[in-house]
Each structure stands twice: as C-alpha cells, then as structure tokens.
Amino acid sequence: MLTRLTVLILSIVLYSFFYVLTAPGWFYIKDTPLACAIKQNDPHTFNSLLETEDFEIKDGSGNTPLSIAVDEVNYNFTKELLEKGANPNARSDFADRPIICEAASRVCYPRFNRSKDTARDIVKLLIKYGADVNARTILGETAILRAARCGDAKLSTILIKNGANVNIFSRQGVPLHQAIYKSRRSKSYETIEALIAGGANPRVKNYKKDYGKTAIDLAKGYNDLKLLKILEKSNSTASLSSYTSERTTLTYKDRRIESILYRYGIYLPAYKINFITKYPFLFIILMLPTLIACLTGVVKKDVFLITAGALQPHIIVAGFILILFIGDSS
Template identity: 30%
Template sequence: MGDGLEETVANIKDLNGRTALHFAAVGGRAHVCRYLTAEAKLDVNARDGKGETPLHNSITADRYPTAVHLLENGANPNAATDSGLTPLHYAAKSGLKKFLLLLILKGAEVDAKADSGTPLKWAAIHGQKKAVKILLDNHADPNMIFDFIHSPLVASILASSFDSVKLLLQAGADPNTCSLGMTPLEVAASNGETQLGLTPVEVAALGGHIKDVRILLPVTFPIPKVTDWSFDGIMKYVNSEKFERKRKLRKLEHFFLSTSKGEDAFMRKDYVNAIRWYTEAVDTEAALLSTHLNEGDLALRDAIGSRMVLPSLPKAHYAEGVAWNLSKDFKRAAESFLTGMRLDRKNRQLNDLFSLVLLDSAISHQFSLSHKPKRFPTTLSIL
C-alpha cells in the first residue's frame, strides 16, 4: 500500500496509547501482525500508557502464534512495563507453559525484578505450581527477595500451594530467611500472629500444622531445649508449660522494644518507621491481653521476667506494677511504679498510677476489708 497509509496506521493510537499492533496481538490476528510489522513498519516494542508491549498483550490473551511471530520479528522478551513487569511475569502469573518455555528460549531473564517481585514470586503467589517448576528448572533463584516483597516461599504459602512449597524447598529455598519480618511458613503456621524468637518449626508445631513440621524438621538446626529432636519430641515441647512461658516472655520483650523503637523514630521525625513500630507494639499488646486478661499470676510472672531483661525501660516497671496490682500487692505495685517514675520523671501516667495505688493501699488498710482495687489498665498501653 502507498500514499502514506502505512505512516497513518503507525501514528494511530487510542486514549491508552495502544497502537494497531497492540489490538492485533490481543485479537490473535497473526496475519494482521505480519502486515503491521513487515509493511507498515510499526514498532514491535511500542509501549502503551502502562508500558505494555504487543508481546505483553499476546500473552494476556493467550495468543501463542502471535507471540511467536512478534518474537521472531524483534519483540524484546525483557521489555518491562512501568512497574517492571516483563512478558515472563505475565506468563508465570497465568501458568502458561508454552509461553514460559518460548520466552526463556528467546532470552527472557528468569529473575527479572519488578516492583512486585520476580516471575517466580508471581507464579508462587498465583498458585501456578507448573510455572514454579519450569522457572526453577531454568535456574530461577528461590531465595531472591527485596524490600517490601514476599519471598517466593512465603508467596506460595499465602496461595495455599503446598506443591509449590515442596518444589521451592527441594530447589534450596531457605526456610529460615525472613521476608517482611517473618520467616517462610510462619505466616500460615501462625495464622497471622508474629511469633517472636521462635523458629518456623516451633511455630508450625504450635499451630498443629503437621505437614509443615515434617517439611521443616529435617532442614532446621536442632533446638538445644528440645531433648528429643523428632516429630513427637517437637510436638511435646511446644505443648509444655516451659514453652508457653518462653513465648509469652518473648511477646512482652517485643512489646517493650517495639514501643521504644517507635518513640526513638518519632523523636527523629521518622514517622514511617514510628508508625511501623507502634503498630507492632499494638498488635503484640492485643495478643498479650487475650492471654493475661484476669490472669494476674501469669501477667506477674511474665512482667517480672521482662523487667529483669530490660531493667532500664520504664514500661517494664509499669507492666510489673500493673501485675502486682492485679495480685492485690499494693506495696510492690507502688514500688514498681516509683522505679518507673525515677527512670522517666516526665511520665504523668506513672505518677497517676503511683498515687492511685497508694490510695487503694490506704483504704484497704483502714477498713480491713477485701477492698477490690481500682482496675488499672491491664493493657500494656503505649506510654
């Protein structure tokens, strides 16, 4: 065709920046694609408003012959959208085996990084076990993670894809590597509860996830306190009173440390991290409340242990004072609050609690009655 028709076709775009070649790729019109690339000389790697190329569109629409034609005529297998997604990401998401093999054959980067992860992570989070296997067989890195992105192993857990979990572990995925603050399998095993200081196998056993325990046990270093390093041994250990005390103490420690880090970040005007640490503290506080509500003896035991670990932290003495008050030992409660006041003289809440507990003590002594003390907040409030 002449008379400038080819140039006219090449310059036509819709409001989203898509060319005629984008539409031909979506529709699977291979003969039209041939004309547009060979005769009209349209750019085979033209990007639309989102950065998608005709090759991206052919994969989205599952148009294999069109994808073959585009790649044979110069389509870039590593072309990335504005968010970094390559054609391999698209094929991995949909589990398109033929496209995956074709793209890899044509030079697609197996570990291409997008804002939302690698193709392997995309395959894992969408439960595409066949795509996971193909990518791993072609040397995709099972341990590649970066800021704010789940690892492929965690992604497969979130997708409830047990087959993908096995494939990743067999390929060398590290079950002890943290991803967004949590280790692999910890997400599923803990039902969303952050288990601080515990190994993944402990968390899996605590949640009764038998399959996860059997997977993790052979790849976890033995825990010194577990004398019988076997499936039965680990299950017995996590149901022991010793383990329960350890878990509660770790939560208390994490609450105090998270709050302290939140305050430090706030003072530096690092508000993003301040919110992060305060949120962690609140989440930990909620878990503690569900355990300690109306259980003064447990609260006291854990609070004393935490105060011993963190004696310079005012909140540790606050928690101990609250626990002593629950146990109706007003004298020791007052001593704990007083110690906290000395560490943080500007803390009005500690001053108020100190005054109230002295008043309770005086009333109880004066009337010699089983006076019910004022219920100070059992929550370990952020001071």
C-alpha cells in the same frame, strides 16, 4: 496557615490532575495498530503489520506488542514476535513490570478461556529467548514468588529448573512463606515440595510479614505435622545472601539516601531506593500536598518521618524529599 481540610482538597485535586495527565492516550497513541491486532486476535492483520511496523513501539500504557501478546495469553503471537527479535526483558513504562512476571500472573489468573498450560508454555518460550527469570517488579516481586503465591507447582518447577532464586526477598517476603500461606487454603503441598527440592531454605526469617518467623516456625504454629516433615527434608544452606547481595548494587547517591532514611528509622531495600533515584519527579508531584502540609506545620516533621516507615513507599520518599528541602535537623 493551611488547614487539614485544605490539604485534603489540594491532595485530591493534584492526584486527579496527575492521573488524567498520565492516562493512556494523552501523550501517546492509545493503541498502536499492531497492539489492536493482538488484542482482537487478528492473525492476518498481525502478520502483515509485523513485516512493516516497529514491534518495539509501546502503546499508551507503555507496553510493547510482546507484553500485550503475553497478557492476552496468545502463544502464536508471542512466538512470532520473539522470532522477529522482540525483547523478552522489556518493561512497561507505566508500571515497570517485567514481561515474565506478567506471564507468571497469567498462569495464576488466566484470562477468559485461556488455559494455564498455554500460559506456562509462554513462560517456557520467554525463557528460551533469554528472559531473566529473576527480574523484579517495582515491589521486588519475581516470577517465582508469584508462582508460589498462587500455589502453582508446575510453574514453580519450570522457573527453578531455569535458575530462579527460591530464596529471594521481596516486599511480600520469600516464596516459601507465600507457598505456605496458599497451602493453608488449598490443602496442597506440591508447591512447597517443589521449592524445597529447588533449594528453598525453611530457616530463612521473614521480617516482612511474619515478625521474623521461619517457615518451620509457621509449620509449628499451624501444628501441621505434614508440612514439618516436608520442611525437614531441606538440606539448603541458603541464608540472607540473596538479599545482602542486592544491597551491594547501591550507588554512592543511593547509599546516602539509605543512610538518611535509616537515621529516621525508615528501612527500604535496594530496589526501592534505586526506583526512587530513577523517578524522583514522579514522587515529588505525587507527594506535593504532603510536603506542603509538613512545611506549613499541619503535619509535624518528626511525627511524619517516624510514622512514614509503616506507610506506602511514596510517602517514605516524601519524607526523604522533605529532609532535602528543609535540612536534616536530627
């Protein structure tokens, strides 16, 4: 029987092996010529390559030239690529990130000497060319949640005016709660006011991080009278509909996975379950050591499944795979 130390060593070896195999440059060209021109901010080479190269070819990390231009906060390159027909809703193969979320991140965390105003202009440009403002990352985050988390009222307003769902749920909760956390440090309420004006519901409960507390509960807990007055201005009737509507997108196979996990006290939102069914072999490779540990008795199945809900998504997936391999004994 395998010991815990053996399982640990095996885990390290397999994780390292998987990391090396998926590192940029093994199965892809590390950087395409067009990607290099963007990163080096070389307009002459960029313009010449734009006429001859396929601008949808991805680099070793699975990024398109457009996503690289956005990450570099290069407005001119971004505009030229979009004018040529680059897809503003393309996603990175490696991290499955929407481009608009990357653009929002660059507003919050500018690179080098790039200005936040330029990053906001890029967000506007992406929206103009059809970017989905409610596109999610694999963790369920959207651009509005990132804007709220960094307390950028201007970006929040831009996104709201273009249809961003201010009551959307993610692994981090809802945007309003994130804006409140930020306001505690920055002492600024502009982002909160923008979200409330855009229809954010202060009565929506955040089960992800705050034990079911609403934004009003947080304000009362902080004894923040100014925040309470802002929240009381809300006339929003939004509820959990944005979340329940997401759950209806599950396929029959996804619903079966959801019911099995739920039986063991493990709850996953729809976007995670959809991701599981999209990339099952990735999770099998990652969690092979854990599966071996369970199958050999180093870790008990029941204990493993009960505690899985508090752990990372890929460990939860391992629990599901384990059920499929050795049967549902509940």
